[in-house]
Amino acid sequence: MIITKKRDTKAVLENIRNYRRIFLVGCGECAALCATGGRPQLEQMKELLHAHGKEVTGMHLAKTGCQVLGTKRELSPHKEAIAAADCILALSCGAGAQTVVELNEDKPVCSANDSMYLGNMTRHQVFDERCSMCGECILDKTAGICPVTACPKGILIGPCGGVADGKCEVSPDLPCVWIRIYERMKKLDQLDEFSASVPSPKDWSRGARPHNGNAKEPKNSR
Amino acid sequence: MSLHKAFEKGKFVVTSEIGPPKGTDTDDIRRLVDLYRGAVDAINATDNQSAVMRMSSLAVCKIILERGAEPILQMTCRDRNRIGLQSDLLGAHALGIRNVVVMTGDHVLAGDHRQAKPVYDVESVQLLNIINSLNNGADMAGNALKGNTCFFAGAVVTPEANPLEPQLMKFAKKIQAGAKYFQTQAIYDITMFKVFMGHARRHQAKVLAGIVVLKNERMAKYLNDNVAGIRVPQDLIAELAAAPNREEKQKAGIRIAARHIRRLREERICDGVHIMAIGMEGSVPAIMQQAGLLE
Numbered sequence: 001m002i003i004t005k006k007r008d009t010k011a012v013l014e015n016i017r018n019y020r021r022i023f024l025v026g027c028g029e030c031a032a033l034c035a036t037g038g039r040p041q042l043e044q045m046k047e048l049l050h051a052h053g054k055e056v057t058g059m060h061l062a063k064t065g066c067q068v069l070g071t072k073r074e075l076s077p078h079k080e081a082i083a084a085a086d087c088i089l090a091l092s093c094g095a096g097a098q099t100v101v102e103l104n105e106d107k108p109v110c111s112a113n114d115s116m117y118l119g120n121m122t123r124h125q126v127f128d129e130r131c132s133m134c135g136e137c138i139l140d141k142t143a144g145i146c147p148v149t150a151c152p153k154g155i156l157i158g159p160c161g162g163v164a165d166g167k168c169e170v171s172p173d174l175p176c177v178w179i180r181i182y183e184r185m186k187k188l189d190q191l192d193e194f195s196a197s198v199p200s201p202k203d204w205s206r207g208a209r210p211h212n213g214n215a216k217e218p219k220n221s222r
Numbered sequence: 223m224s225l226h227k228a229f230e231k232g233k234f235v236v237t238s239e240i241g242p243p244k245g246t247d248t249d250d251i252r253r254l255v256d257l258y259r260g261a262v263d264a265i266n267a268t269d270n271q272s273a274v275m276r277m278s279s280l281a282v283c284k285i286i287l288e289r290g291a292e293p294i295l296q297m298t299c300r301d302r303n304r305i306g307l308q309s310d311l312l313g314a315h316a317l318g319i320r321n322v323v324v325m326t327g328d329h330v331l332a333g334d335h336r337q338a339k340p341v342y343d344v345e346s347v348q349l350l351n352i353i354n355s356l357n358n359g360a361d362m363a364g365n366a367l368k369g370n371t372c373f374f375a376g377a378v379v380t381p382e383a384n385p386l387e388p389q390l391m392k393f394a395k396k397i398q399a400g401a402k403y404f405q406t407q408a409i410y411d412i413t414m415f416k417v418f419m420g421h422a423r424r425h426q427a428k429v430l431a432g433i434v435v436l437k438n439e440r441m442a443k444y445l446n447d448n449v450a451g452i453r454v455p456q457d458l459i460a461e462l463a464a465a466p467n468r469e470e471k472q473k474a475g476i477r478i479a480a481r482h483i484r485r486l487r488e489e490r491i492c493d494g495v496h497i498m499a500i501g502m503e504g505s506v507p508a509i510m511q512q513a514g515l516l517e
Contacts, residue, residue, distance in 0.1 A: 152329050153300075155345040157395060159388055160326040161380050161407060164450035170329050182388040195391045198351070198399065201304060201344045201362070 001030040002093040003119035003127045004037065007112055012089070013052055015110045019087035021055045023078070025100050027065030027092035035125055036113045037065075037091035045091060045112065057084040065096025072103050082107065135206035141197060143184040148202070150177035156199045225264040225292055225321050226374045229403065229428050234487045235494030236515060237294060237405065237430055238506055239266035240286070242277035251282055254503055255289040261507050261516060262497070264292040264321060266405070270301060273333025280310055283319045294376070295319050298327025303343035308352060308361055315356075315371040323376040323405060324349045347392070350375055350399035357400075377401040379429075380451035381409055381418035390421050397427045405496040407451040408434035410458055410478075412485055419491055428493040431486055435499040435509065436475040439463040476505050480512030487513070 016022060024042050031037025039061055046056045058081025062071045075082065082088065087108045090097035093115040101109045119127035132149040138156070139146060148154045152170045158178025162169025166179045185194045228235050240254050258265050267282035283293035295314050302310065311322070326345045330338045344352065352362045359370035377396040383389035393404070404422075409415045409431050422429050434452070436442050439462040442454040458478055465471040483495050499506050510516045 152331070153326060153340060153342040153345070155326060155342060157345055157347045157392060159383075159392065160345070161378060161383075162326075162328065162450050163383065165384050169450050170331050178388060179385065182385070182391075194388075195394065198347055198395055201348050204343070 001033060001119060001121065001127075002095065003116040003129075004031050004034050004093050004113040005116055006036050006041075007114055009048065012110070012112050016054070016087055016089060019085075019108065020053075021057050021085045021087075022049055023057050023082050023085035023088045024059035025065070025075075025088060025090050025092065025096070026059070026061045027096045028061050028063050029065065031065065031092045031096065031113065032061075033121060033125070034127075037096070041091055045089065057081045062092070062096065062099075065090075065092040065099055068099050068102060071096075071099050075103060133207070134202065134204075135211075136203055138199065141193070141199060143181050143188060143190060145177060145181050145184060147177050147181065150180075156202065223263070223292075224374070225294065226402075228263045229493065233263070233494070234515070235264075235428070235430060236262045236497065236510065237264045237266060237494070238262045238497045238499065238503075239268055239296075240282060240503075241268050241271055241500070242279060242282045244274070244276050246277070248277075248282075248285055251285050252289060255286050255291050257504065258506060259289065259291045261510055262291075263494075264294050266294040266296050266323065266496070269296040269298045269327065270333070271296075271328070273300065273328045273330045273335070275333070275335055280314050280317075280319070283314065284317050287318050292321070293319055294321040294323050297322055297324050297349065299324075299342050299345050299349055300327030300330065301338075301341055303341055304352065304362060307344070307349060308356065311353065311356055311371060311373070312367075315373065320372065321374045321376070322353060323378065323403075324353070324401075325378045346377055347395045347399045350377060350396055350401055354400040374402060375400050376403040376405065378406065379404045379422075380407040381415050381431075382407070382411070382453055383451050386418070386421075393422070394425065397425045401427055403428040403430065403493075405430045406432040408432040408445070408449075408498065410452075410454045410482070412482060412491065414453075415486075416491055422492075430494045430496040431482075431492045433479050433483060433495050433497045433509075435479045435497070435502045435505060436462055437502060438465075438468070438471040438475070472502065472505070475502070476509050476512065479509045483509065483513035483515070487515070 024045055026037040026042045042059045049056055058078050060078050088100050089110050089112050090100050091112045097111045117129040118131050120130050121127055129149055134148050159176050163176040166176055168174040168176050185191050238258055265286050267279040269279040270276055279296050283295045286293035324346050330340045353373050353375045355362050356371040359367050379393050439459045442459045445452045446454055462471055462474050465474045486492055497506055
């Protein structure tokens with residue numbers, strides 16, 4: 001899921017300082033799980049804006065904010081409330097915010113959240129990052145643990161000289177991912193592979209931005 | 223004599239290093255080169271060490287060369303992608319620089335530009351492969367070069383890494399990728415170092431033991447608490463603490479360094495030393511004298 005973080009209230013208010021009437025859009029998927037864009041956060045934002053002299057013309061909790069067609073359908077009953085607003089405030093990730101941008105060509109959209117990373121939820125509202133979506137998976141060569149993500153240097157052949165007692169130079173709380181990979185390979189009896197492999201540098205062209213894709217199978221392939 | 227030749231002749235090789243200045247004033251570089259020239263076999267120019275922005279190691283290597291000494295270009299993977307690294311390597315070669323020592327490089331969060339984007343497009347083993355490729359007349363994409371390089375490539379290793387086995391595996395990979403010599407992280411425990419050398423001696427690569435000159439017991443404790451892979455034993459800390467004042471403590475630090483170097487050489491434990499006399503650069507000739515390396 002996409003991990004989002006609430007922006008500082010001051011920054012949000014500064015960004016919407018020129019707008020008085022605001023329409024709020026949240027997201028029922030990731031942002032709801034992150035407590036940055038669910039129903040309670042929409043209500044809190046409404047109160048906050050009222051307290052700062054703003055008028056909230058309406059609000060909507062999108063089922064899946066990054067799903068453009070679905071969100072378009074969901075927003076159509078709110079046409080009037082959106083038309084009455086000077087600005088739409090998105091309580092979602094940057095993808096969700098830009099769905100709203102696409103659907104409202106003539107309306108400014110501001111974001112109430114910062115989008116952080118693709119995360120795993122380990123406990124309620126506790127997240128960590130395990131995949132960088134680099135476009136070229138190497139998990140099969142690293143005992144299933146991603147060093148591109150879990151090493152602050154993203155190095156493919158580790159560990160570097162900064163490891164002290166199995167911890168990373170960047171933070172004593174961070175276990176060195178290459179020591180983790182080494183330990184797991186030892187357990188899986190794959191150490192020969194560890195010592196033999198020198199992965200070639202990553203092909204970053206596969207991660208070239210912006211990405212787009214089509215998961216539909218071409219008709220002529222059937 | 224080139225560093226390569228010095229190793230070939232079986233000399234007990236001594237290298238030292240110069241930290242480039244923050245600014246354009248190069249007086250200190252020239253002063254240090256004059257001090258080291260004739261004493262050490264080659265001088266590293268460090269590459270934005272500790273991720274603190276300074277003059278480029280490439281420029282400092284050129285100054286070392288002009289001043290009549292043998293430079294070693296230190297190259298980290300932190301600040302340049304594969305295009306920048308290869309481009310600088312070609313430039314270094316054109317300027318007459320022949321020795322390179324590569325390392326991944328301290329993370330930007332350790333330095334004075336914490337908001338910088340860390341690069342690490344390739345890392346040390348891959349960079350050694352790249353140098354190998356340039357030496358053989360092609361860039362890493364396989365394009366032919368008009369004029370190849372002939373670098374003498376080295377790398378770094380931490381003999382007291384914990385755990386040691388993955389470090390040894392990476393050490394072997396570096397040798398496979400073309401590292402001919404290693405400068406180690408600072409070592410203070412010769413017995414522990416001999417354990418590492420037992421593994422290292424299975425390979426052909428030359429090993430220069432890292433010698434960081436201790437100024438006082440405070441510095442020793444700082445290294446123990448803050449620098450990965452360094453462990454100063456208690457008896458050395460006590461030896462420094464026993465010295466009554468600043469000057470005597472520095473003398474003790476010099477004595478310890480000289481004693482270790484002498485032992486490493488006399489017992490043929492490794493192939494030389496890399497002396498890092500941070501803030502005590504002036505002591506390098508005295509250390510070498512006491513170690514019996516200078517006439």
